Amino acid sequence: MGYIELNVLDHVVKNVVLGIDLGTTNSLAAIWDADGPRVLAPEGESPIVPSVVYVPEKGKALVGSAAKAQAVLDPTHTLFSIKRFMGRGIGDIQADLAMLPYKVSETDRHLVQFEVRGKKITPQQASALILQEVALRAVNALGGADIIQAVITVPAYFDEPQRQATRDAAKLAGIEVLRIVSEPTAACLAYGLDQKGEGNIAVYDLGGGTFDVSILRVDDGVFQVLSTAGDTALGGDDFDRCLIRRFQDELRAQGCAEETLADPQFLSAARLAAEHAKRDLSSDPSTRIQLSLPELGLDYRTTLTRAEFEALITPLINKTLDHCRRALADANLKPSDLDEVVLVGGSTRVPLVRAQVEAAFGRKPHTELNPDHVVALGAAAQAQVLTGGRRDVLLLDVTPLSLGLETMGGAVAKMIERNSTIPCSHTEGFTTYVDNQTGLDLNILQGERELAANCRSLGQFKLTGIPPMPAGMAKVAVRFHLDADGQLTVTAREESTGVASTITVEPMHGLTDAEVEAMLHEGYANAQADFDHRRAVELITEMGTMLRAIEKNLEAASPQLDKETLEDLAEAMVAAKAAIAKGPEAIDKAAVQATRDSLEQASLPLAAVLMDSVVKKAVSGKQLGDL
Amino acid sequence: MVDPSAQTTHMPEAHPAPCSGCEAQRLSPLACGSCGKLSEPETHPSPFQLFGFAPTWTVCPAELRKRLMRITRLTHPDLHAEHDSSQAQLAEHHTAQLNEAYRLLLDDVERTEWLIEYLGGPPASKGVPQDLLMEVMEWNETLDDVEHAGEAAASSALATLDAELQTRKHQVLQGLRTLLDPLPEPNSPVLTQIREQLDVLRYLVRILERTKALQTA
Numbered sequence: 001m002g003y004i005e006l007n008v009l010d011h012v013v014k015n016v017v018l019g020i021d022l023g024t025t026n027s028l029a030a031i032w033d034a035d036g037p038r039v040l041a042p043e044g045e046s047p048i049v050p051s052v053v054y055v056p057e058k059g060k061a062l063v064g065s066a067a068k069a070q071a072v073l074d075p076t077h078t079l080f081s082i083k084r085f086m087g088r089g090i091g092d093i094q095a096d097l098a099m100l101p102y103k104v105s106e107t108d109r110h111l112v113q114f115e116v117r118g119k120k121i122t123p124q125q126a127s128a129l130i131l132q133e134v135a136l137r138a139v140n141a142l143g144g145a146d147i148i149q150a151v152i153t154v155p156a157y158f159d160e161p162q163r164q165a166t167r168d169a170a171k172l173a174g175i176e177v178l179r180i181v182s183e184p185t186a187a188c189l190a191y192g193l194d195q196k197g198e199g200n201i202a203v204y205d206l207g208g209g210t211f212d213v214s215i216l217r218v219d220d221g222v223f224q225v226l227s228t229a230g231d232t233a234l235g236g237d238d239f240d241r242c243l244i245r246r247f248q249d250e251l252r253a254q255g256c257a258e259e260t261l262a263d264p265q266f267l268s269a270a271r272l273a274a275e276h277a278k279r280d281l282s283s284d285p286s287t288r289i290q291l292s293l294p295e296l297g298l299d300y301r302t303t304l305t306r307a308e309f310e311a312l313i314t315p316l317i318n319k320t321l322d323h324c325r326r327a328l329a330d331a332n333l334k335p336s337d338l339d340e341v342v343l344v345g346g347s348t349r350v351p352l353v354r355a356q357v358e359a360a361f362g363r364k365p366h367t368e369l370n371p372d373h374v375v376a377l378g379a380a381a382q383a384q385v386l387t388g389g390r391r392d393v394l395l396l397d398v399t400p401l402s403l404g405l406e407t408m409g410g411a412v413a414k415m416i417e418r419n420s421t422i423p424c425s426h427t428e429g430f431t432t433y434v435d436n437q438t439g440l441d442l443n444i445l446q447g448e449r450e451l452a453a454n455c456r457s458l459g460q461f462k463l464t465g466i467p468p469m470p471a472g473m474a475k476v477a478v479r480f481h482l483d484a485d486g487q488l489t490v491t492a493r494e495e496s497t498g499v500a501s502t503i504t505v506e507p508m509h510g511l512t513d514a515e516v517e518a519m520l521h522e523g524y525a526n527a528q529a530d531f532d533h534r535r536a537v538e539l540i541t542e543m544g545t546m547l548r549a550i551e552k553n554l555e556a557a558s559p560q561l562d563k564e565t566l567e568d569l570a571e572a573m574v575a576a577k578a579a580i581a582k583g584p585e586a587i588d589k590a591a592v593q594a595t596r597d598s599l600e601q602a603s604l605p606l607a608a609v610l611m612d613s614v615v616k617k618a619v620s621g622k623q624l625g626d627l
Numbered sequence: 628m629v630d631p632s633a634q635t636t637h638m639p640e641a642h643p644a645p646c647s648g649c650e651a652q653r654l655s656p657l658a659c660g661s662c663g664k665l666s667e668p669e670t671h672p673s674p675f676q677l678f679g680f681a682p683t684w685t686v687c688p689a690e691l692r693k694r695l696m697r698i699t700r701l702t703h704p705d706l707h708a709e710h711d712s713s714q715a716q717l718a719e720h721h722t723a724q725l726n727e728a729y730r731l732l733l734d735d736v737e738r739t740e741w742l743i744e745y746l747g748g749p750p751a752s753k754g755v756p757q758d759l760l761m762e763v764m765e766w767n768e769t770l771d772d773v774e775h776a777g778e779a780a781a782s783s784a785l786a787t788l789d790a791e792l793q794t795r796k797h798q799v800l801q802g803l804r805t806l807l808d809p810l811p812e813p814n815s816p817v818l819t820q821i822r823e824q825l826d827v828l829r830y831l832v833r834i835l836e837r838t839k840a841l842q843t844a
Contacts, residue, residue: 388708422726423723423726484704
């Protein structure tokens with residue numbers, strides 16, 4: 001990716017194999033090489049890239065924390081929770097639409113797309129930008145690479161079109177996907193539960209936007225997912241929504257206009273405030289919330305206790321526990337059969353979640369690893385296996401939904417049952433319904449319902465060339481093969497003549513190869529220059545945020561700062577303002593980075609004063625830029 | 628789906644011919660545990676043979692699972708991803724075949740069906756078995772009523788029917804075990820009786836699936 005090391009005498013193509021957790025809220029990459037497993041980040045930076053894309057009026061899209069910062073300032077041009085829309089149609093996401101501050105439409109292939117500044121952006125394209133950012137940061141941390149291969153994780157509950165959309169996104173980002181792995185499976189690997197001999201494991205993964213629970217069995221290093229259950233539209237974001245609704249209710253009671261409560265700017269600010277409150281309440285018994293939006297004439301202050309928060313989210317947690325019971329029942333296990341419970345996802349930091357999971361499974365869950373890093377580390381472990389690095393671990397994945405064929409009268413003939421271990425195949429005989437029928441239409445379905453109309457169609461094809469014969473005489477063998485990567489191939493063959501027809505299912509929700517190709521050539525950011533540029537834009541945005549925070553607090557804190565500190569700070573602020581004025585087009589990344597770093601350095605004493613002062617409570621655990 | 632009282636028996640071993648590459652004894656015809664070679668695919672292998680067992684009606688789930696893991700460790704595509712594409716394809720094929728056979732062996736209906744065919748027994752009869760017809764109609768009527776009344780999970784009629792069907796299923800399985808363990812001679816007249824019992828079992832399983840769906844709805 002434009003990052004070729006210029007060792008002309010002995011240039012070996014350098015290939016890196018990453019594990020990537022492409023999350024609803026955050027994404028990150030990890031590697032498992034000779035130095036062991038670790039998450040990757042450029043020096044001094046967080047490995048976590050918020051899964052947010054900002055579309056500016058002109059120039060390249062911003063990705064990650066810079067884009068997240070724009071969510072308040074310019075919400076209608078900021079894309080978040082993109083993963084919720086991967087491989088989905090508008091009909092699938094009705095509940096989400098109301099909360100979104102941007103427009104969503106549908107392509108003629110029934111694919112959701114975002115409409116921002118007149119540009120149409122598919123979730124695959126937006127996810128590609130995130131993947132690219134994650135991969136480039138990781139590669140940067142590793143000192144460069146020519147080829148990026150990756151194991152990418154998805155919720156165990158993701159269906160075929162959603163997995164396919166993830167593959168498409170990686171393709172657009174120029175990343176070769178070695179395998180799509182389910183997140184809970186990866187989590188077990190990260191915890192090294194393959195070393196446990198044998199046992200049953202429950203993985204409870206409550207991320208930003210998705211929940212899933214999987215029951216796994218491990219025997220001497222072989223993992224098998226016995227069952228999975230979950231909800232692709234339930235997560236920590238919903239905790240935020242509970243809080244937003246509470247803010248709205250309270251404001252409404254105070255006489256606030258409905259218009260204001262539905263304002264995109266209000267919704268974005270409320271979302272940020274909710275996220276902060278949620279985090280605070282994981283450690284503190286209560287938190288103060290302040291929403292100041294002078295443009296909307298709004299200045300809202302409230303206090304929220306942990307007990308109130310817990311009452312709000314209890315129905316959501318109960319929903320997750322229902323799924324836990326279902327997963328256990330599907331695996332034919334009782335809670336007492338479990339040997340390990342693993343918690344994954346930032347939302348499992350919420351104390352009530354931990355307590356309820358412990359109560360439901362009757363076992364203290366693993367929390368040793370950072371719940372935000374677990375999945376990426378596990379993906380890196382699987383990448384190790386696939387590149388021949390380790391032979392002691394084997395993941396056996398299952399298909400999350402049943403696959404079948406539509407039969408006469410709109411019923412479904414199940415070919416591969418939900419929770420079947422992959423790879424698997426199944427062949428079944430079908431026949432003609434009317435005399436002299438020469439073709440057979442095959443409608444491939446996914447889902448648990450008994451009627452074809454209630455299942456999702458993954459594709460249709462026709463077997464032609466059946467010789468004319470009385471109804472019921474033709475013998476058509478239909479074979480479903482689901483490969484180790486979850487890709488479905490269906491073959492139909494008329495046995496007397498050997499006429500055969502095959503399709504590899506490219507779901508209607510996915511992109512055709514031609515579409516992917518076209519998008520690749522649209523050519524956003526495939527070079528280091530673009531990466532540097534984006535980084536410069538990000539740094540400038542960050543400096544702006546820091547400057548605002550400094551200016552807001554400087555006057556109050558200056559009596560407690562010595563002259564030298566104040567002079568250094570003033571100097572750094574002038575430099576930062578100059579850099580911002582020049583804009584990212586005119587200066588290079590290294591210079592902006594240096595200016596930003598000096599500003600941070602110069603503002604440290606100020607931050608220290610603030611920490612010690614009356615606002616200690618409000619800023620604990622935060623950087624100045626968060627204020 | 629498997630009779631729990633069957634868990635203590637040992638399944639009869641039947642190992643395939645030694646590896647054509649290194650002559651080592653093999654557990655499964657799919658792969659050699661000694662040199663790692665994957666064999667060429669067979670079209671219709673016996674599901675028992677794939678696991679290194681001789682045909683038997685009584686299976687031990689724990690033993691089968693252990694075998695599945697041992698053989699999967701040799702065949703799984705992830706462990707052949709670095710090899711050339713023909714090996715990778717064989718790995719894909721063999722593992723799918725193994726998983727399909729595992730599912731079949733643990734399914735009482737499908738395992739019995741396979742054994743009947745293996746022993747040259749009669750094919751499945753079309754339609755509901757005569758002596759079950761009235762009962763099937765009655766059961767379906769009860770289920771239709773429950774479905775229309777709603778609140779299926781709390782229905783006592785459903786619970787009663789479920790218990791009755793479970794008992795019947797257990798009896799049929801006991802009967803099948805008496806007839807099939809040890810396995811009868813090929814083409815034995817007892818296969819006709821086995822076929823009748825299997826057809827009954829198939830209906831019971833189907834209706835039990837419906838009761839389960841209603842209970843969890």
